[in-house]
Amino acid sequence: METIMLKEIKSEPELMKRCFETNKKLIKEISQAINNFKPTNILIAARGTSLHSGMLAKYLFQLYYHLPVSIATPSVFTVYDGEVDLSKTLVIAISQSGKGKDIWKVVEKANKCNALTIGITNTKGSIIANECKYNLWNDVDEAVSYAATKTYTSSLYLIIELIYELTKNEDLKLDHDKIIDALNLGLNYHEEIKKLVHIFEKDENTLVMARGKDLTLAMELALKIKETSHYPVHAYPCSEFYHGPIVMAGEKTPTILFGIDKVTNDNILKMIKDLKYLNVRTFAFTNNEKIAKEADDALYFDIEDKYALFTCAITLQLFTNELSVLRGNNPDFHKVLEHIETI
Numbered sequence: 367m368e369t370i371m372l373k374e375i376k377s378e379p380e381l382m383k384r385c386f387e388t389n390k391k392l393i394k395e396i397s398q399a400i401n402n403f404k405p406t407n408i409l410i411a412a413r414g415t416s417l418h419s420g421m422l423a424k425y426l427f428q429l430y431y432h433l434p435v436s437i438a439t440p441s442v443f444t445v446y447d448g449e450v451d452l453s454k455t456l457v458i459a460i461s462q463s464g465k466g467k468d469i470w471k472v473v474e475k476a477n478k479c480n481a482l483t484i485g486i487t488n489t490k491g492s493i494i495a496n497e498c499k500y501n502l503w504n505d506v507d508e509a510v511s512y513a514a515t516k517t518y519t520s521s522l523y524l525i526i527e528l529i530y531e532l533t534k535n536e537d538l539k540l541d542h543d544k545i546i547d548a549l550n551l552g553l554n555y556h557e558e559i560k561k562l563v564h565i566f567e568k569d570e571n572t573l574v575m576a577r578g579k580d581l582t583l584a585m586e587l588a589l590k591i592k593e594t595s596h597y598p599v600h601a602y603p604c605s606e607f608y609h610g611p612i613v614m615a616g617e618k619t620p621t622i623l624f625g626i627d628k629v630t631n632d633n634i635l636k637m638i639k640d641l642k643y644l645n646v647r648t649f650a651f652t653n654n655e656k657i658a659k660e661a662d663d664a665l666y667f668d669i670e671d672k673y674a675l676f677t678c679a680i681t682l683q684l685f686t687n688e689l690s691v692l693r694g695n696n697p698d699f700h701k702v703l704e705h706i707e708t709i
Contacts, residue, residue, distance in 0.1 A: 367691045370698040371511040371594070375683045378516050379549040381506040385520045386542050388505040389527070396484060396500045397531040403482040405456035411438035411472040415514040415586060416460035416486075419521035422582040423458065426525065430533045440468035443475050452479040459485045462509060462517040464492025473497045486524055488517050502528070511698045513594050515683045518586060519549070522679060526672075540672065548673040552680035555665055559681065562663060563689040565649065569620055570597055573646075576624040577604040577633045583624045583651070583675070587682045594690035594697035604630075604637045615644045623661070625652040626674040635660060651678045 408427050410420040417437070424435040438457075442448040444467070457476040459469050464487040473483050474497055485498035488506060495501050502524045506516040523545065530538035566572060572591065576584035581603055588601035602611055604623075615621070621641055625634035631654045638648050638660045650661035653674040658666040667677045690697035 369511070369687060369691065369696070371513050371515060371683075371687045371690075374509065374511055374515050375680060375687065376553060377507070378519055378680060379546050379553070381516055382520060382523065382546060382549060383542075384505050385503075385523060388503050389524060392500075392502055393524075393527050393531050396502065397528060399500060400456060400482065400484075400532060403456065404454075405433060405482060406454040408433050408435040408456045408458065409438050409452065409472075409476070409481075410435065410458050410460065411440065411469045412460040413466060413469065415518045415589065416462060416521065418582050418586040418589065419486075419518055419525060420458070420460050421585060422522060422579060423460075423525045423529075425579045425581075426529045426538070430529055430535050430538060438469075438472045440472050443471045444468050450475070450479075452476045452481040455479070455481045457481050457483045459483065459487075459494050459498060460521060461485070461487050461492070461494050462489070462504070462514050463487070464489035464494040466494065470494050470497055486521055488520075513590060513683075513686070513697055515680075518683075519676060519679045522582070522675060537672070544673050545676055548669060548676040549680050551667065551669060552677040552684070555681050556684055558665070559684050560688050562649070562665070563685060563692055565647070565663060566620060566689055567692050569618075571614075571619050572597075572599045573607075573615070573619050573621040574599060574601045574623075575604050575607060575621060575634075575637060576601075577630040578627055579675075580624040580627050580630065583626075583678050583682060584622075586679070587622060587624075587686065590682065590686035591689065594686050595693050595695055604633050607637070612640075612644075615641055615646050617645045617647075620647040620649065622649045622651070623657075624678060625650055625654050625657040626667075626671050626678055628654075628671060631657060651681060653677075 412420040483498045485501040488504035504520040574584045574588045588599040591599045648661045650664040658664040
């Protein structure tokens with residue numbers, strides 16, 4: 367079934383090329399502004415899919431730019447009208463639509479403190495874009511499907527590219543052609559994914575796990591399944607899962623894991639073995655052969671870690687689209703979402 371969500375997923379490789387060009391100069395300008403500002407901490411304001419790309423930013427800024435990073439609690443400003451000293455804070459607001467009034471309020475308060483505010487959004491002229499002092503643009507055409515896809519993948523790129531420009535750390539250096547290759551590689555798994563989603567056709571609860579930088583993928587997959595297939599899915603860092611939630615694991619909780627980080631792959635491998643002991647069926651998105659062999663089912667990508675991120679991003683989107691259709695849902699629309707406004 368050719369859903370709007372699927373069409374938008376398939377458009378990602380070409381639209382990503384535009385994202386590269388649109389932000390080439392902006393990334394250099396913004397990185398210079400950040401270095402001139404000399405922040406002492408970083409605050410990320412985002413919701414939903416945008417928050418999940420922000421989770422990657424949280425890890426990478428701490429690892430490579432060496433500043434503490436926190437996630438904003440917009441209710442402090444929207445509900446309690448609180449005052450927080452953000453004078454030496456770099457505030458990054460991530461929003462596909464740029465319309466979230468709660469995220470806008472965080473930026474407005476930050477500007478009153480003379481913070482440095484940067485937006486990552488797909489919508490020029492939006493309240494968040496207008497409030498931020500600087501902006502990076504997804505520039506991937508308007509999102510028609512409710513399930514965000516192309517803005518997530520492009521936001522991951524913008525975050526990595528900005529931190530690379532700030533640090534010049536070779537671990538973060540991305541080859542644009544290889545990103546496009548990684549996205550196309552993911553699209554090539556479409557037919558295989560159609561077969562594999564049948565594993566989850568009748569499930570009523572699913573767990574998703576990762577560790578470290580891969581957590582962005584686990585959180586995003588959990589959200590995507592919930593909003594397109596409409597059943598409970600819980601995402602956990604592997605380290606946190608051992609502290610209580612593991613008692614939920616059993617035959618009725620099939621578990622999806624992400625393993626594309628050589629630093630944390632041993633943790634994923636151990637988790638798969640522990641889950642199999644508990645009779646849990648495991649499914650892995652991975653570029654690690656040991657993980658692929660240990661899991662009951664896997665999508666295995668022969669690609670280096672930093673590009674596997676993009677392959678995983680697009681394949682998890684394909685996975686959720688096909689699962690939604692298989693379960694008789696429409697991934698492009700839900701009447702409840704028609705009336706949602708963030709507060």
